[in-house]
Amino acid sequence: MNMSILKDKNWKDIGIFAAWIAGILLMGGLLWFFSQPIRNKLLMEQVNAVLALMERSPRLEETLPRSELPKTRVPLGSWYTLSGSSSRALVFAIMSEGIRFPCVALVSEAGKVDEIISLAHKRTFPKGITAAYIRRIERDMQERL
Numbered sequence: 001m002n003m004s005i006l007k008d009k010n011w012k013d014i015g016i017f018a019a020w021i022a023g024i025l026l027m028g029g030l031l032w033f034f035s036q037p038i039r040n041k042l043l044m045e046q047v048n049a050v051l052a053l054m055e056r057s058p059r060l061e062e063t064l065p066r067s068e069l070p071k072t073r074v075p076l077g078s079w080y081t082l083s084g085s086s087s088r089a090l091v092f093a094i095m096s097e098g099i100r101f102p103c104v105a106l107v108s109e110a111g112k113v114d115e116i117i118s119l120a121h122k123r124t125f126p127k128g129i130t131a132a133y134i135r136r137i138e139r140d141m142q143e144r145l
Helices: 011-036 036-053 127-144
Strands: 059-064 078-080 088-096 099-107 111-116
Touching: 011 036, 036 059, 036 078, 036 088, 036 099, 078 099, 088 127, 111 127
Parallel strands: none
Antiparallel strands: 059 078, 078 088, 088 099, 099 111
């Protein structure tokens, strides 16, 4: 192996390039973190618009505070409160046959999933897929309670 390759490198230029890449990644991470409330609000508005087009009555009101979210699980989606109700709603995507479909799960105060509403052209899913998502949502709610 020829070690002259390492001797020809300008380590100062490599360090500057690495710092530049690290700075871009840091800025992207900070932007992603601090834009979360804006992204949640835009998602809520879009879901409410789709529910209105579908002539469905539930409307998302606001995001749940961090103190009411499940602590130990990786988040499946974004949690919201429903207007005029003590129930919760989870906006998430179901994976079916390699395609993601946005959905809203209406969850009662007791932690049981009442209904899963598909936001993609009234798509229906196989019972096994919906049962797996229902079990995970209810398990997350049980950890919260």
